[in-house]
Amino acid sequence: MAGSPITLTRPQARAIAVRAPLLTAARPAGLLPLVDHLGSLQIEHTAYVAPTAHVVAWSRLGRSYDPAELDDAVVSGDLVEFLMRLVPARDMALYRAEMANWPGDEPLREWQEDGAEWLAANDDCRLDILARLTDEGPTAASDFPDTTIVPWRSSGWTNDKNVNAVLAMMVRRGEVAVAGREGQAVLYDLAERVYPDDPVPALEVARTARAARFLSAMGIARSGGQQDPREPLVINEIGVPARIEGLRGIWRVDPTYLTDAPFLPRAALLSPLDRLVFDRKRTAELFDFDYKLEMYTPKDKRRWGYWAMPVLYGDELVGKLDAQTDRDAGRLRVHALHWDVDPSRAMMDAVQHEIDDLAAWLGVRRSDG
Template identity: 55%
Template sequence: MTVLELSQRDARRLAVRAQLLTKERPADLFEVVRGLTAVQLDQTAYVAPNADLVAWSRLGSAYDPAELADALASLELLDFRGFARLPETLKLFRAEMAAWPSDGEPLDYQQYRADWVRANEGCRVDILERLRQDGPLRMRDLPDTCVRPWKSSGWTNNRNVSQLLEFMVQRGEVAIAGRDGRDRLFDLASRVYPDDPPVPLDEAKRLRDAQRLRSMGVLRSKGPACPGEPLDAGEAGERAVIEGVRGEWRVDPELLDQPFSGRTAILSPLDRLVYDRKRLLEIFDFDYQLEMYKPAAKRRWGYFALPILHNDRLVGKLDAMSDRKAGVFRVTAIHEDEPFAKTLAAAVQREIRDLARWLRLELVLPS
């Protein structure tokens, strides 16, 4: 089989084009979700929630966050495994749900989860019955009749209902049916998911790998573990090597040999273009980490620094926050990986002003 040879610029442009970050913007929110396959629904709002930042960076200031809230409330988009997805994609997960906790010989932690759910069968039935009668409901409105508490060294210790609900979602019994403020609403999956026939497991995995590669442009065949949405392409697409980068990659051949017209964009730290930090270094030569979990003295770029894209290069980080109490979008610093030329500096300033307008906050720049 032929192995495609790409330059790093080719690989970067594949990735940027696949992520809908060229001058040719998508038409609406649904085209964004369809093109990206899944958009992470993290609620951290230091600047704005991730899904809204992702949509704004693709659609521009015409995007209204109410569109996402309305689409999730009406189930035109589904909150599944922490990502907004189109309802028709759920058929690609049904066989995996039916095979829970594993489609093969379960690993020790998977067997532990299955044994724990089995030990708390009564609570599982109680939750299903309560949802059948009164759903959708918030987690705190559901009964905890577990006879065996959930044990963990982390924050989930003794959080029986939240842990059981997570596994029931994975099993396809329960689904997220919207939100009440910041609280998720749970209901029977049969009342949330489309009644599409499941796609057989192996075919579903192949189709999901192909969708993921199409949304990312270029991926490793095997990537780091990532909850919710993997970071690899399996055997989808075609084999490729990238000049100056070790190992083999997979590329979506439909994205090859297309014209490229880049633009400047400010991205969320959880944007899928930058989410895989190893891939970010290999293809973009961009050193970046989300530093919100670091002590302030050890941060290089800021608590929630936003990566800055210009054409097919990531060129810096924006340290800024939305101070809604004061009504301002406060910029602390613009970190330039290399000194910005005048045209680049002007383009970045335009994006910052657009972001402040979209947030409906007064822009405050460093003095």
């Protein structure tokens, strides 16, 4: 959508950023409408409080949300796992367009060329996986024999994880897909058995549609350079161009949120991986909120806690909650509530109510200190 940029105040921009991911008092109708709007739920099994997909759903739906609903949606095929996200099945055709373009747009980057060459060198392993899945159906990664010729090399935890690396590339190529899980073990199957058989649009059509879905879920975003590689990296032609007072550069806004509809504020406790805060640069710019996930930070260097949950109040991020679910003791242990602002009585009461609601939803008692 072309045109001269509109101008937004910082509070106006924040209100859009909060309204879009459904964090106002106008709660969504249910789990599937929620995920359909957000576009995906990230999978992260760390259960310091609860797995992040469940926390994201609870933060929107409240204690009426039953985690079994998410499991049922996966089993029924309404949601599909792709690159550690649960995606509405109807969107998979958009991702499949990108899969058909693997390893990427020309000219390829060095790492893309290296990956394609490595997979080609291990094509016998890829064919062995396809043959086994064809005959036996869903199979755990650990059950595939390692028939690679050239080992996978990296500087991280994937070093020498040969079969896992082959499977990861086959997922990105659209040959295999995650078909389910047994505990922490991922089961793979042929992609044609997992993904809906919907027509796959042309690549640019798919990219435009994904960018529009992304902006609808975010409300407002930078024109390019999103910090999650699974998201559209460029949204230059989507939405309305905007300048935000006090910030440099051009942003894009979904015009759906440029209305006079009243903003209905509430308090919310967020997963550290919530859409609202996942892009830390955007969070700092829009909300002036200093935050990082400290689970990988040495304990003596943490400021807010292992899995500190950002605290939203209205259109402001006002603090971090350091809490932990102790299942054995049946407790939600609230270690600290770190305020970034001088809280009013109304703010404190609303946040305390959310902590109580979190404990009730978890089915445990709250314990402070």
